Amino acid sequence: MIDPPLRGHPAKADRSAIHWTFFRQWLKNPLAIAALSPSSRRLAREMVKQLPEHPGRVIELGGGTGVFTRALLERGVHPNNLLVVELNEELHRLxxxxxxxxxxxxxDARELQAIIEGEGFAEAGGVDAILSGLGLLSMSRGTQRRILTAAFSVLGPNGRFIQFTYGPASPVSRDLLTELGISVHRGGVAWRNVPPAAVYVFTRNRSTSIRAVRTHKR
Structure with a gap:
């Protein structure tokens, strides 16, 4: 008798279907889907390593096929304390x-404040961390500004924004980080991801606060 797959880990046939779903969405909109295939579990492990020691509320942006979502749950984030935002209709359903x-x-990640208010996810003290699977590197400066402003408007004082990139440096320019009062450091590299990916952690400069900006639904 063959044991069933572990809870939360899709079987091989399911993984193939998930990869095909992801690739089909990439074909429809390659600018919105930043990679040809879902991120690996190796990259997911590098991402969750950057969480606070005892994370409370966590948000994931661009949930995709659920690789990071699964890693967050395995890390110990309670399902009730995890909010996953995905814009693509088919990936959202998956x-x-x-x-x-x-x-x-x-x-839309740019409307994050309205989303968490609508879900009743916000509470005093804010969110501890945001993991982003968004393709920031391929986005315009204006879009990056709106996403980061929305993210830091819901993060707590010591909250962190965790982002991966396939590029050789931070996906957000030094000028924009200075404008927003954000610092960045590299957290690790998933060399065996295809392609290799670096993880960056963004936090507030201690002397700067980012004003919450209410966004409007399009």
């Missing part, structure tokens, strides 16, 4: 099917 106990919302 995430809902895989993680019925998690808050999975179809929405």
């Amino acid at each position: 995430l809902q099917q895989q993680f019925p106990e998690v808050h999975v919302v179809r929405g």
Whole structure:
């Protein structure tokens, strides 16, 4: 008798279907889907290594096929304390099917403040961390500004924004970080990811606060 796959880990046939779903969405909109295939579990491990020691509320932006979502749950983030935001309709539906106990919302990262208010996810003290699977490197400066402003408007005072990139340096320019009052450091590299990916951690400069900006639905 063959044991069933571990809870939360899709079987081989399911993984093939997930990869095909992801690739099909990439074909439809390669600028919105930043890679040809989902991120690896190696990269997911590098991402969750950058979480605070005892994370409370966590948000994931661009949930994709759920690789980071699964790693967050394995790291010990309670499903009730995890909000996953995915704009793509088919990937959003896939995430809902895989993680019925998690808050999975179809929405735009630029409207994050309105999303968490609508979900009742916000609370005093803010969110501890945001993991981003978004392709910041391929986005315009204006889009990056809106996403980071929205993210830091919901992060707590010591909150961190965790982002991976396939480029050789931070996906956000030094000028924009200075403008927003944000610092960055490299957290690690997933060399065996295809392609290799570096993880960066963004935090507030201690002397600077980022004003919450209410965004409007399009």
